[in-house]
Amino acid sequence: MIRSAFDAWARTQLARVEARLDELVPADAPAGLGEAMRYGVLDGGKRLRPLLVLAAAQAVEGDGDLALRAACAVELIHAYSLIHDDMPCMDNDVLRRGKPTVHVQYGEARAMLAGDAMQALAFEVLTPEVDGDDLTALALQARLCSLLARASGVQGMAGGQAIDLASVGQQLDEHALQDMHRRKTGALLQASVLMGAACGRCDATAWQALSDYGAAIGLAFQVVDDILDVTQASDVLGKTAGKDADQNKPTYVSLLGLDGARARADALHARARSALQASAVPDQRWLAMLADRVVERES
Amino acid sequence: MIRSAFDAWARTQLARVEARLDELVPADAPAGLGEAMRYGVLDGGKRLRPLLVLAAAQAVEGDGDLALRAACAVELIHAYSLIHDDMPCMDNDVLRRGKPTVHVQYGEARAMLAGDAMQALAFEVLTPEVDGDDLTALALQARLCSLLARASGVQGMAGGQAIDLASVGQQLDEHALQDMHRRKTGALLQASVLMGAACGRCDATAWQALSDYGAAIGLAFQVVDDILDVTQASDVLGKTAGKDADQNKPTYVSLLGLDGARARADALHARARSALQASAVPDQRWLAMLADRVVERES
Numbered sequence: 001m002i003r004s005a006f007d008a009w010a011r012t013q014l015a016r017v018e019a020r021l022d023e024l025v026p027a028d029a030p031a032g033l034g035e036a037m038r039y040g041v042l043d044g045g046k047r048l049r050p051l052l053v054l055a056a057a058q059a060v061e062g063d064g065d066l067a068l069r070a071a072c073a074v075e076l077i078h079a080y081s082l083i084h085d086d087m088p089c090m091d092n093d094v095l096r097r098g099k100p101t102v103h104v105q106y107g108e109a110r111a112m113l114a115g116d117a118m119q120a121l122a123f124e125v126l127t128p129e130v131d132g133d134d135l136t137a138l139a140l141q142a143r144l145c146s147l148l149a150r151a152s153g154v155q156g157m158a159g160g161q162a163i164d165l166a167s168v169g170q171q172l173d174e175h176a177l178q179d180m181h182r183r184k185t186g187a188l189l190q191a192s193v194l195m196g197a198a199c200g201r202c203d204a205t206a207w208q209a210l211s212d213y214g215a216a217i218g219l220a221f222q223v224v225d226d227i228l229d230v231t232q233a234s235d236v237l238g239k240t241a242g243k244d245a246d247q248n249k250p251t252y253v254s255l256l257g258l259d260g261a262r263a264r265a266d267a268l269h270a271r272a273r274s275a276l277q278a279s280a281v282p283d284q285r286w287l288a289m290l291a292d293r294v295v296e297r298e299s
Numbered sequence: 300m301i302r303s304a305f306d307a308w309a310r311t312q313l314a315r316v317e318a319r320l321d322e323l324v325p326a327d328a329p330a331g332l333g334e335a336m337r338y339g340v341l342d343g344g345k346r347l348r349p350l351l352v353l354a355a356a357q358a359v360e361g362d363g364d365l366a367l368r369a370a371c372a373v374e375l376i377h378a379y380s381l382i383h384d385d386m387p388c389m390d391n392d393v394l395r396r397g398k399p400t401v402h403v404q405y406g407e408a409r410a411m412l413a414g415d416a417m418q419a420l421a422f423e424v425l426t427p428e429v430d431g432d433d434l435t436a437l438a439l440q441a442r443l444c445s446l447l448a449r450a451s452g453v454q455g456m457a458g459g460q461a462i463d464l465a466s467v468g469q470q471l472d473e474h475a476l477q478d479m480h481r482r483k484t485g486a487l488l489q490a491s492v493l494m495g496a497a498c499g500r501c502d503a504t505a506w507q508a509l510s511d512y513g514a515a516i517g518l519a520f521q522v523v524d525d526i527l528d529v530t531q532a533s534d535v536l537g538k539t540a541g542k543d544a545d546q547n548k549p550t551y552v553s554l555l556g557l558d559g560a561r562a563r564a565d566a567l568h569a570r571a572r573s574a575l576q577a578s579a580v581p582d583q584r585w586l587a588m589l590a591d592r593v594v595e596r597e598s
């Protein structure tokens with residue numbers, strides 16, 4: 001019952017996100033660039049980040065147009081990072097979301113530029129033209145840009161990818177592994193929650209609690225990713241399974257064992273749910289269900 | 300006399316930009332990422348874009364801290380684009396500013412990530428933490444992010460690079476060549492002027508005139524680039540000369556001839572100077588000198 005209410009909510013939100021992304025990513029960008037961008041971001045993926053933005057915005061009664069834009073912006077950042085991450089000089093992956101990766105489809109140069117343009121587009125999406133006197137709307141735009149930029153750069157995703165790259169064949173202890181994942185995937189998941197929260201009313205206590213919620217599910221997401229990499233087949237994942245072990249990358253499974261990793265995911269899930277409760281935000285339903293989904297997902 | 304006053308002003312501004320970039324680009328970013336970023340942006344280049352930001356800000360009496368941040372942000376975008384542009388899948392260049400290019404020095408993966416992180420850093424730099432009630436400061440941050448994002452993405456730099464990539468060995472007419480350059484280099488130069496102008500008082504008429512000034516010098520810059528590519532040696536340019544002809548790329552020189560290209564540069568210079576005058580902004584000195592420098596430069 002609750003489950004199917006969540007599914008209905010998620011379907012509605014995802015339809016909004018898909019429609020808006022379809023509008024925002026230009027088909028007519030020059031020299032095949034728009035085509036490569038659309039291929040890389042439309043019609044695929046779990047859209048966890050946009051759902052977090054919209055669930056958080058709704059939790060604080062802030063579900064406006066800029067929340068939908070923020071949902072699209074985080075997905076653009078995520079999608080660009082996948083394009084660059086898949087390239088031969090990085091993970092050299094040929095399959096993503098069950099399709100050939102962007103550089104396989106459009107060549108390396110266009111894939112790199114499509115990723116670059118998508119990062120810029122994320123910030124365009126966050127800064128639509130508004131009445132120049134509407135300082136409140138502009139201030140919110142600036143806050144969203146600040147959160148997204150910090151989650152994407154050296155303190156966040158790009159920094160985490162650099163550590164990931166350097167960690168192949170290395171022994172990382174749990175502290176180092178956690179630092180890598182907090183940056184690589186955790187920062188953007190956490191920022192998704194906070195960008196949603198910024199779109200509504202949120203006092204300092206609720207902000208901190210939602211930040212803790214975001215950090216916990218961000219890490220849980222990665223632990224589950226490591227588990228699925230060894231337990232699921234490529235066709236279920238829509239990407240090449242078993243790559244971490246093949247590349248001798250440190251993972252939560254290699255560090256804690258499969259049972260240990262599952263226990264860790266459960267502990268992070270409990271932490272997320274309790275932080276959410278502590279936030280005392282008005283409407284916690286969808287954030288709570290999203291925490292469940294992160295841990296229970298099978299792909 | 301005027302010339303040496305300009306040189307003194309430019310030296311002072313460049314010292315401010317270098318010092319701030321040195322603070323802003325983290326040395327301690329993980330896994331060598333900070334080192335690659337610093338190598339790519341510190342201590343090199345003409346810094347034309349930062350000077351345009353600061354000259355425009357001063358022209359409208361808006362030379363504050365956010366103008367200096369904007370100057371650093373545009374340079375970060377420019378520097379990241381050079382790193383990606385030099386990579387083997389793009390121009391495959393090994394020499395830049397007289398030094399080995401970033402991917403030669405640090406490997407392709409780290410070069411790509413350094414560029415990605417520098418684009419994010421540009422938006423971090425534009426959105427420093429301020430008092431949450433200072434809506435005016437936050438609104439300016441949003442305007443600067445909007446200008447920079449649009450100049451960097453498909454309508455601007457990334458779109459222009461995609462056209463450039465697709466144009467190798469093609470015949471472009473002048474209209475198509477101009478469209479490519481307006482995006483590839485013009486958009487960011489124009490945005491530099493407008494980001495500076497946004498930092499001060501600037502009515503709609505002055506804004507439009509400064510926009511025209513920026514467009515004219517943006518195009519002039521590229522025409523001169525094409526001229527220098529055939530008239531200067533690599534050691535003067537600090538990059539590989541004659542590459543455009545070697546790669547059979549369309550240029551203003553191939554389209555208009557050397558004399559025709561020089562006449563075009565002069566016409567654009569005159570247009571920039573007259574737009575500047577029409578702007579009627581209080582202090583036009585340095586913008587006027589920068590227009591001269593763009594056309595008279597020898598590297």
